[in-house]
Amino acid sequence: MADSETTASVLLTHEVGLHARPSVKLTKLAKTFQSAIELGLGGDGPWIDAKSIVKVMAAKAPQGTTLHFRARGADADAAVAALVGLVERDFDEVGAHVGNG
Amino acid sequence: MNAPVNPANGNVGIVIVSHSPDVAKGTAEMVRQMVGEEVPLAFCGGDPGGGLGTSVEAILAAIDRAWSEAGVAILVDLGGAETNSEMAIEMQPAERQGRIVVCNAPIVEGAVIAATEASGGASLDAVRRMAEELSPA
Structure with missing residues (x-):
């Protein structure tokens, strides 16, 4: 299998950043792909397992952070595209502006 | 990162046991x-008299409601919730033994x-390892 890596970055615009609910959505989506997927708060890392809800939540990325995704595996392209899409759509939470998300 | 095992009978169930309903x-x-x-979920709280507490019977019923062939993870709050949950686990039929665990993690998180x-x-x-990974940094 080709060992190619897919990467992409996206600006986190969600009002409360990568807090609980967005973290859950991101992790759940990541888990639907076979590829190994990592999330970086910078292009040089540190990189964390995007399928670990504990690690994603602990990253506490605030609004305005550029999130970096890198994936390796058969469905890496689809995984990165899906995750970038989720962030771009503000985690499908339009109008959800509750305090600590 | 282990590939998740998804048994035919579904996802691990979650049971929440608090002193407070x-x-x-x-x-x-x-x-x-x-x-x-996507996950079987059940909860129980309070003693049979309506006060704060936990009851083994209520925990047994909650385990039944959330039962999954993949097993059940129980989240508890304080002391009695844990000991009563352990008692409820011991009372399970043999075929369920080893497939119910109490997680050492904060109940809500x-x-x-x-x-x-x-x-x-x-x-x-x-599931248990991920819940237990959540400990104060």
Whole structure:
């Protein structure tokens, strides 16, 4: 299998950043792909397992952070595209502006 | 990162056991709203008289409601919730032994995290480990 890596970055615009609910959505989506997927708060890392809800939540990325995704595996392209899409759509939470998300 | 094992009979179930019926119900609501409907979920809280406490009978019933062939992870709050949950586990039939665990994790955060992990088809052991990974930094 080709060992190619897919990467992409996206600006986190969600009002409360990568807090609980967005973290859950991101992790759940990541888990639907076979590829190994990592999330970086910078292009040089540190990189964390995007399928670990504990690690994603602990990253506490605030609004305005550029999130970096890198994936390796058969469905890496689809995984990165899906995750970038989720962030771009503000985690499908339009109008959800509750305090600590 | 182990590939999740997704048994034919579904995802790991989550049981929430609090001394307070309100805490148990509220925690379950958070799980449903934040994680969704993919995991079997049950909760119980309060003693049979309506006060604060936990009851083995209520925990047994909650385990039955959340039962999954993949197993059940229980999240508890204080002392009696844990000991009564352990008692309820001991009272399970032989075929369920080894497939029910009490997670050493905060009840609310642990329930959300365990359910998130379970929703992806993770094994009972992976669900417990993820919930227990959540400890004060």
